[in-house]
Amino acid sequence: GENVEQHPSTLSVQEGDSAVIKCTYSDSASNYFPWYKQELGKRPQLIIDIRSNVGEKKDQRIAVTLNKTAKHFSLHITETQPEDSAVYFCAAFSSNTGKLIFGQGTTLQVKP
Amino acid sequence: DGGITQSPKYLFRKEGQNVTLSCEQNLNHDAMYWYRQDPGQGLRLIYYSQIVNDFQKGDIAEGYSVSREKKESFPLTVTSAQKNPTAFYLCASSIGQGAVEQYFGPGTRLTVT
Numbered sequence: 518g519e520n521v522e523q524h525p526s527t528l529s530v531q532e533g534d535s536a537v538i539k540c541t542y543s544d545s546a547s548n549y550f551p552w553y554k555q556e557l558g559k560r561p562q563l564i565i566d567i568r569s570n571v572g573e574k575k576d577q578r579i580a581v582t583l584n585k586t587a588k589h590f591s592l593h594i595t596e597t598q599p600e601d602s603a604v605y606f607c608a609a610f611s612s613n614t615g616k617l618i619f620g621q622g623t624t625l626q627v628k629p
Numbered sequence: 630d631g632g633i634t635q636s637p638k639y640l641f642r643k644e645g646q647n648v649t650l651s652c653e654q655n656l657n658h659d660a661m662y663w664y665r666q667d668p669g670q671g672l673r674l675i676y677y678s679q680i681v682n683d684f685q686k687g688d689i690a691e692g693y694s695v696s697r698e699k700k701e702s703f704p705l706t707v708t709s710a711q712k713n714p715t716a717f718y719l720c721a722s723s724i725g726q727g728a729v730e731q732y733f734g735p736g737t738r739l740t741v742t
Binding site: 521606 | 664669670671672673674677687688719726727728729730731733734735736
């Protein structure tokens with residue numbers, strides 16, 4: 518069935534450095550790719566999303582890139598801050614199944 | 630916050646008992662979802678509903694049941710048939726069932742002993 522693989526599972530960076538999280542998906546009918554941030558004990562919240570007709574999208578320090586041919590998409594966070602520390606989930610929505618499939622999550626730790 | 634609520638935040642039950650988790654939204658969203666979150670496994674879809682009085686099984690529906698009698702409400706029952714019910718349960722809603730943002734509730738942590 519459809520699957521989303523996310524790497525790395527944990528990521529530790531120094532404040533001010535960049536962080537990159539990568540995801541691959543299996544369903545070629547996937548056309549919507551959101552990224553959610555979940556702080557400890559809180560609900561997941563959408564931070565950025567991208568649709569299959571776009572290759573890159575940026576929102577301040579956060580950017581997402583999509584490579585449809587390779588079926589992978591990535592989250593880039595620049596100038597990381599301690600408040601960026603959280604679990605990040607990628608997801609892929611398939612127009613075939615009508616479901617949003619999540620990756621396993623990446624725990625990002627930003628050290629001050 | 631607000632818009633989609635879940636209660637209670639923590640729930641404890643004895644093995645063999647059914648338990649119902651509440652999910653309510655005032656966003657006027659048609660679609661609602663239930664996910665289960667376990668460490669290292671992301672969010673897995675249990676059930677979803679696109680419209681009132683209709684719902685479909687997700688990827689891990691065994692041992693769970695739902696109802697959608699009102700647009701605002703989508704309760705999840707964890708039955709005694711669910712082999713490993715201890716988990717963090719998240720409810721979500723979206724304006725429609727498709728490639729759109731899902732809004733999550735604060736979650737219910739269920740512990741079954």
